[in-house]
Amino acid sequence: MSFYDNNVLPHVINLVCGSTPILRQREKIVPQAEGRVLEVGMGSGINIPYYDTNKVEKVWGLEPSTGMRKKAQKRVDAAPFDLEWLDLPGEEIPLDDNSVDTIVLTYTLCTIPDWKAAVEQMRRVLRPGGKLLFSEHGKAPDAAIQVWQDRVNPIWMKLAGGCHLNRDIPVLLQEGGFKIKDLDTLYVPKTPKIAAFTFWGYAQ
Numbered sequence: 001m002s003f004y005d006n007n008v009l010p011h012v013i014n015l016v017c018g019s020t021p022i023l024r025q026r027e028k029i030v031p032q033a034e035g036r037v038l039e040v041g042m043g044s045g046i047n048i049p050y051y052d053t054n055k056v057e058k059v060w061g062l063e064p065s066t067g068m069r070k071k072a073q074k075r076v077d078a079a080p081f082d083l084e085w086l087d088l089p090g091e092e093i094p095l096d097d098n099s100v101d102t103i104v105l106t107y108t109l110c111t112i113p114d115w116k117a118a119v120e121q122m123r124r125v126l127r128p129g130g131k132l133l134f135s136e137h138g139k140a141p142d143a144a145i146q147v148w149q150d151r152v153n154p155i156w157m158k159l160a161g162g163c164h165l166n167r168d169i170p171v172l173l174q175e176g177g178f179k180i181k182d183l184d185t186l187y188v189p190k191t192p193k194i195a196a197f198t199f200w201g202y203a204q
């Protein structure tokens with residue numbers, strides 16, 4: 001990983017992903033997690049305070065970036081529940097089949113290089129009836145915004161650690177074997193429209 005990815009990007013991501021509109025999204029999703037939870041791409045750990053400690057038995061925080069794990073460490077140390085790092089990518093989840101009750105996926109599927117392999121891994125570890133809770137930005141419904149998402153994407157990916165602006169998140173989840181059970185969308189406020197269109201809900 002480059003110096004930028006390890007030492008600069010974690011602070012930028014922590015700032016951007018901690019904006020008020022994004023925190024509102026986290027409030028809608030993370031407290032629903034229950035039982036044995038896998039958070040894919042834990043990043044700087046911004047979701048940690050949003051878990052309902054009465055519902056969560058254990059959380060595995062999967063995060064391949066050393067810089068992100070370092071940035072998260074204070075929040076991890078303060079977590080009021082059993083939290084264990086998994087320092088691997090989503091394409092290589094080191095957990096048993098059907099061993100997880102909830103998967104939390106926030107602002108990560110945009111970035112995972114082999115999204116299909118990762119979604120299939122999530123499906124493998126999630127028990128039947130378990131929930132994959134998601135809030136992810138991606139491909140906007142408006143043609144004019146889509147044009148700009150496609151134009152800006154190559155440079156955005158370089159600056160934002162591989163994040164794609166234009167992934168159709170529900171389609172990716174479905175192609176990886178999930179059924180979308182609940183889906184809402186909005187352009188989150190106070191955010192450039194190319195990065196604002198958000199899908200949230202749950203899949204099984």
Ligand SMILES: C[S@@+](CC[C@H](N)C(=O)[O-])C[C@H]1O[C@@H](n2cnc3c(N)ncnc32)[C@H](O)[C@@H]1O
Pocket residue numbers: 013017040041042043044045046047062063064065068088089090091105106107108111112113114118161163
């Ligand atoms: C925009 S950040 C979001 C972090 C966190 N999920 C949040 O909601 O704040 C994207 C995260 O995906 C992580 N990531 C990158 N490649 C990944 C992969 N192959 N598998 C899992 N996570 C990955 C990055 O290191 C980064 O922490």
